Amino acid sequence: MSENVFQPKIVAFLCNWCSYAGADLAGTSRTQYPPNVRIIRVPCSGRVDPLFALKAFQDGADGVMVLGCHPGDCHYQQGNYFAQRRYALMHRLLEFTGVESERLFVDWISASEGKKFAQVVTDFTERVRALGPVPIKRQTPALQEVSA
Amino acid sequence: MKVLTQAQLNEWLNHLAERFTLAAPVNVQGKLLYRQVDDSSGIAWGFERTDMSPKTWTFPATEPILIIEQGAETRLDDAPAPAPTVVFGVRPCDARGALAIDALFLDKEPSDGQYARHREATTLIGLACPQMWDSCFCTVVGGAPNSTEGLDLLLTEVDGSDGAAYAVQIISEKGEKLAAGMPGEEKGVSLPKPRLAKGLPTLPASQEWKAQFNETFWKQVTERCLGCRACTFVCPTCRCFDVRDEVVSRQPGRTVLQRLRAWDACTSAPYRRIAGGHNPRPTQHSRLRNRFYCKFMYYPDDFGPLGCVGCGRCIEACPVNIDILEVIAGVEQLAASGSS
Amino acid sequence: MSALEEQIRSAARQYLENGDVSVVIGYERGPKGKVRPAFVHQADDAERLVWSPECNLNLVTYLHNYKHSPRRGVPVPRVAVVVRPCDARAVNLLLHEQQIKRENVKVIGVTCAGSEVDGELRQACTVCQERVPVIYDVLVEPEQPVEVPEAQDDYGDVAEMESWTPGERLEYWAKEFDRCIRCYACRQACPGCYCFECVAEQVFPHWTSIALELPEKYFFHVMRAFHLAGRCVGCDACEVVCPMDIPLSKLNRMLAKEVEALFGYHTGDDPETLPPLATFSPEERLRL
Structure with missing residues (x-):
């Protein structure tokens, strides 16, 4: 990785039943995708409270991905439908308060879509790289000399 | 007593702003808050009561008080020391408020380290109230609109030959040090009596x-x-x-x-x-x-x-x-x- | 004394005399002439109650103080509350969320001609089409019917902000949140904010710091707005009580606009319809 290029931190919440397996498939089939993404496995996209994204931004994530099962495929029948409604509103709320909604990416990826996973992560990383660091990251200026 | 014209006061405050962190009442979108100013032009002159008290400078709403490093061994460090600060435009009641907080944090052992550093680093320049404003009741709790308690310097607005002038009372050693080199001329002035509220x-x-x-x-x-x-x-x-x-x-x-x-x-x-x-x-x-x-x-x-x-x-x-x-x-x- | 005041007082008196309720929550005038919430326990005290456009809080918030039995063996108190049309929607919200029981609450609905903040009609009131509360036991009516404004709410203020760049919007909110002291008056005044432990104060999990910097304030206000998405009744109590005059209603109005556009839902119309985030439609595909 080049030192001079901004390396965004990306947190990805992946549903255990689909996109996590999709990421696994991307790995086992040796598909390349950027190392900026940190994966967190969750039981369902419906488990990912939009506040998780807010907290991730606060703690320094530049982008957050929530990847769940395709509509109709939810292991728990309806989790991703709820997630869809929540994130539709959270997107607009972020946009309205001045944080680019592109930083919060929600999509559906099945266990067989390893290629799509790699593609989505690559595209998203580049988009966030272009946006730059998240503006609502917690700063602790008083501590910089200590932690330096 | 030394008397400053508005222009001299502005000049002196500009001078202070170069040497210290100068905080003063600032109109922040309609609310009067004690904020840092670069020079006297940012100050909301003619204010009555600010919406927040200058407590924010001696006892900030939030601050680190200890840094903890955990590694091979654990190290504790004091939080960064506060910068030397001058708070201008402190109302006498707020200065008495600082004294009240001192009673807990400084006068009783153990004293509060971070608060003590803030108090040490901060000089309070008061601005006497010409009257008690709406809802004011300092006289009920032992204060007065022109009380000097807790202040380092107290400025009182007096009639000048042209525009406002300020009579300077030096109250503490800290205030005396700060007032060294202050412009203005020595004059015999009588300080105006503040108008008190009735029916309290x-x-x-x-x-x-x-x-x-x-x-x-x-x-x-x-x-x-x-x-x-x-x-x-x-x-x-x-x-x-x-x-x-x-x-x-x-x-x-x-x-x-x-x-x-x-x-x-x-x-x-x-x-x-x-x-x-x-x-x-x-x-x-x-x-x-x-x-x-x-x-x-x-x-x-x-x-x-x-x-x-x-x-x-x-x-x-x-x-x-x-x-x-x-x-x-x-x-x-x-x-x-x-x-x- | 206006006709409205007389009707509110007589309703309160009747409820208290009949023993229907143990307290009536309304407004009174303080010694300095400011209008403030009043709690009337005795029928004779009903004379304290007043009504004026300055009554701009949402008294439904106080129902949370009366939703539990005070001691074992004592029934849940019965309460009467004076509401404007927007407050009445909050009654429906709390009924839907099973916070209160209909039989424990008497609603004194006031025909509303808009409420004022600092002597000026609230912006939301200038376009409000609602004059009569959606839920009431007693309706307080003026002698002359109140006119409905011609202008409908087009969310013009929100739309204008949406035309800015993200940078401009962030700058705007950073400036507004800069004054926030996290006193939580907005949360406390809101009838929809009643969590036992607020996310902003939770230690485990530790959602946000107690610091007073922009990220923490941003988190708090965006979190609160999101938790009220599809639940906010638009009473603007949060904005009215804010000691730092932060335009919080803008956040809520923006979400109300989206909720209306996406799901055709208007909070508090009735206590039965599921709010948008508590349900879904399998066919819908939303822009994400």
């Missing part, structure tokens, strides 16, 4: 408060309290705080944490909530009553000064018009009817 109640003594603790009066006063923290946050003497250790950075083998202190308020429900969810002050009624008892009984009994300086900010800030003056008057009345 008399403050009952602490044992009178004690006797009224279980009165139904408190139910009536506190029933409409929403349980927010506005009154305590705008108060120049409220000093309760919450402490939390928070991770700043975490690397393999080395974690840096900060111990953060932030204002807390006895009027909010979580203030007294303990592990398991039990709350020794379970009702809003008991919580708000505590605020008044702290100010007029517990604090003076334990630490000396009253916990109220009569600035009237809580009266203005309260969204449901809980009026501390009404409470004082009510207790006075109860005490009178009880003793007769």
Whole structure:
């Protein structure tokens, strides 16, 4: 990785039943995708409270991905439908308060879509790289000399 | 007494701003707050009462008080020392508020290190009130619109030959040091008498408060309290705080944490909530009553000064018009009817 | 004394005399002339109650103080509350969320001609089409019917902000949140904010720091707005009580606009319809 290029931190919440397996498939089939993404496995996209994204931004994530099962495929029948409604509103709320909604990416990826996973992560990383660091990251200026 | 014209004062403040962090009342979108200014032009002249007290400079709403480094060995560091600061435009009541906080943090052992450093680094330049404003009641709690207590310098607006002029009273050593090299000329001036408010109640003594603790009066006063923290946050003497250790950075083998202190308020429900969810002050009624008892009984009994300086900010800030003056008057009345 | 005041007082008196309720929550005038919430326990005290455009809080918030039995063996208190049309929607919200029981609450609905903040009609009131509360036991009516404004709410203020760049919007909110002191008056005044432990104060999990910097304030306000998405009744009590005058209603109005556009839902119309985030439609595909 080049030192001079901004390396965004990306947190990805992946549903255990689909996109996590999709990421696994991307790995086992040796598909390349950027190392900026940190994966967190969750039981369902419906488990990912939009506040998780807010907290991730606060703690320094530049982008957050929530990847769940395709509509109709939810292991728990309806989790991703709820997630869809929540994130539709959270997107607009972020946009309205001045944080680019592109930083919060929600999509559906099945266990067989390893290629799509790699593609989505690559595209998203580049988009966030272009946006730059998240503006609502917690700063602790008083501590910089200590932690330096 | 030295007298400064407005131009001389501006010049002196500009000079101070170069040497110190200069804080002064600034109009921030309609609210008067003590904020850092680069020069005198940013100051909201002619203000009455600011919306927040200058407590924000000696006891910030939130600040780190300890840095903790965990690695091969654990190291504790003091938080970064505050920069030398001059707060301009402090009202006499707010300076007395700082003295009230000192009684707990400095005068009693052990003293509070970070607060002591703030007080050490801060010089308070007062601006006397020409009158008591709406909701002001400093005279009820032993203050005055031109009181010098707790201040390092006190400026009083006097009639100048052209425009405003300020008479300078030097009160402390710190103030004397700061005033060295101040422009202006020595003149014999008589300071104007501030206009006092009339019809204010008399403050009952602490044992009178004690006797009224279980009165139904408190139910009536506190029933409409929403349980927010506005009154305590705008108060120049409220000093309760919450402490939390928070991770700043975490690397393999080395974690840096900060111990953060932030204002807390006895009027909010979580203030007294303990592990398991039990709350020794379970009702809003008991919580708000505590605020008044702290100010007029517990604090003076334990630490000396009253916990109220009569600035009237809580009266203005309260969204449901809980009026501390009404409470004082009510207790006075109860005490009178009880003793007769 | 206006006709409205007389009707409110007589309703309160009747409820208290008949023993229907143990307290009536309305407005009174403080010694300095400010209007403030009043709690009337005795029928004789009903004379304290007043009504004026300055009554701009949402008294439904106080119902949370009366939703539990005070002691074992004592029934849940019965309460009467004076409401404007927007407050009445909050009654429906709390009924839907099973916070209160209909039989424990008497609603004194006031025909509303808009409420004022600092002597000026609230912006939301200038376009409000609602004059009569959606839920009431007693309706307080003026002698002359109140006119409905011609202008409908087009969310013009929100739309204008949406035309800015993200940078401009962030700058705007950073400026507004800069004054926030996290006193939580907005939360306390809101009838929809009644969590036992607020996310902003939770230690485990530790959502946000107690610090007073922009990220923490941003988190708090955005979190609160999101938790009220599809639940906010638009009473603007949060904005009215804010000691720092932060335009919080803008956040809520923006979400109300989206909720209306996406799901055709208007909070508090009735206590039965599921709010948008508590349900879904399998066919819908939203822009994400």
